[in-house]
Structures are given as structure tokens and as C-alpha cells.
Amino acid sequence: GENVEQHPSTLSVQEGDSAVIKCTYSDSASNYFPWYKQELGKRPQLIIDIRSNVGEKKDQRIAVTLNKTAKHFSLHITETQPEDSAVYFCAARLTGGGNKLTFGTGTQLKVEL
Amino acid sequence: GAVVSQHPSRVICKSGTSVKIECRSLDFQATTMFWYRQFPKQSLMLMATSNEGSKATYEQGVEKDKFLINHASLTLSTLTVTSAHPEDSSFYICSASFGYEQYFGPGTRLTVT
Numbered sequence: 001g002e003n004v005e006q007h008p009s010t011l012s013v014q015e016g017d018s019a020v021i022k023c024t025y026s027d028s029a030s031n032y033f034p035w036y037k038q039e040l041g042k043r044p045q046l047i048i049d050i051r052s053n054v055g056e057k058k059d060q061r062i063a064v065t066l067n068k069t070a071k072h073f074s075l076h077i078t079e080t081q082p083e084d085s086a087v088y089f090c091a092a093r094l095t096g097g098g099n100k101l102t103f104g105t106g107t108q109l110k111v112e113l
Numbered sequence: 114g115a116v117v118s119q120h121p122s123r124v125i126c127k128s129g130t131s132v133k134i135e136c137r138s139l140d141f142q143a144t145t146m147f148w149y150r151q152f153p154k155q156s157l158m159l160m161a162t163s164n165e166g167s168k169a170t171y172e173q174g175v176e177k178d179k180f181l182i183n184h185a186s187l188t189l190s191t192l193t194v195t196s197a198h199p200e201d202s203s204f205y206i207c208s209a210s211f212g213y214e215q216y217f218g219p220g221t222r223l224t225v226t
Contacts, residue, residue: 049214
């Protein structure tokens with residue numbers, strides 16, 4: 001089955017700086033890679049996703065890059081703000097896996113004033 | 114966007130009793146719903162995949178007789194924790210599949226005393 005590794009587990013940045021979270025996946029048949037933001041006690045919220053036929057996708061301050069050859073994808077947040085503080089999860093969907101997602105272990109992002 | 118509701122949001126029950134959790138997709142039909150369990154500061158652990166009109170598919174290590182799943186319609190899936198014990202205390206989250214994307218419910222905090 002698919003295995004997703006996520007780094008770092010914690011990340012602290014100053015407000016206005018950029019934050020980068022990286023994930024690697026094991027199965028080259030994975031074709032969809034979403035990122036979720038989860039605030040304490042709340043539901044995970046989809047913030048951006050990318051499909052395997054695309055190398056990069058951007059939505060305002062958030063971008064995701066995908067390197068299929070290396071089997072890794074990254075979340076980039078620019079101009080970080082205190083409200084970006086949360087736990088971020090990456091995930092991968094295996095082709096033919098019936099929409100099942102395998103999640104990374106999460107990154108606790110703290111944006112300090 | 115796609116909205117998923119989950120009830121109850123919080124439940125406390127006594128050891129040995131059963132608890133039912135409902136998951137509804139409010140503005141779309143979901144042929145597939147997923148049930149996750151999340152312990153504090155940990156990632157989402159998939160318990161089972163629920164398909165409308167058919168039996169749920171359980172992940173390895175999840176007891177199907179303890180965690181009963183029913184997907185009665187395209188907008189409703191239920192998870193029943195039978196004969197709950199303190200070790201079943203956790204945050205249970207459902208999600209509904211819409212195309213490639215998964216949208217999560219707000220979660221149910223179960224405490225078994």
C-alpha cells in the first residue's frame with residue numbers, strides 16, 4: 001500500500017516569512033495529492049490539491065509543487081500570518097484505490113509575531 | 114463548497130454502552146464516505162470505507178463487529194461503536210468523497226467513562 005512521510009513535524013516561522021512542508025510518497029501509481037489544514041479540535045480543511053499531470057499549482061499565498069520522478073510534493077506558504085498557525089497534513093490517493101487517502105503524520109506550524 | 118455535517122459533536126457514554134455517530138453530506142451526493150479516528154497530536158487513521166448500498170471495507174486491525182458502519186443513502190453514513198470501552202475514547206471524523214476531493218465533517222469527540 002501507499003506510505004506517506006511528512007517533514008518537519010514542527011515548524012516555527014516569523015510572521016511574513018515563508019514556510020515549506022515536504023512530503024514523500026512510496027507508490028508511483030498515486031495520482032492526487034491534497035493538503036489539509038486542521039486547527040485544534042476542528043475538522044481538516046482542504047486548502048490546495050494537485051493532480052499527477054501538473055507540476056505546480058498556486059492559490060494566492062499557497063502553492064504546491066509535485067516532483068513525480070522523485071515522488072515528493074511540497075506545500076509553500078508565503079507571507080505567513082498568525083492565522084496560518086495550525087497542523088497541516090499532506091495526503092496521497094492511489095489510482096484504483098477508490099478515493100482512499102493516505103495521510104502524512106502532520107506538521108505543526110506556528111507563526112510567531 | 115461541499116458541506117459535511119456530523120452528529121453528535123461530543124458524547125460521553127458509560128463503558129459497555131453503544132454510541133451512534135451520523136455523517137451527512139448536505140449539498141452533494143456521496144457514493145463513498147470514510148471514517149477516521151484521530152488521537153491527540155496524531156494523524157488521521159482510516160478505519161473504514163463506506164459505500165452506499167454495500168458493506169463497508171475495514172482497514173486492517175479494525176474490528177468490524179465493534180465498529181458497525183451503515184451507508185443507507187447517498188447522503189448518510191452512520192458509525193456505531195458497540196460495547197464501548199475507555200480505550201475507544203477518541204476523535205472520530207467522517208469524510209465524504211466528491212470527485213477526487215474529500216470533505217470532512219466537524220468530528221465527534223467520544224469519551225467513554
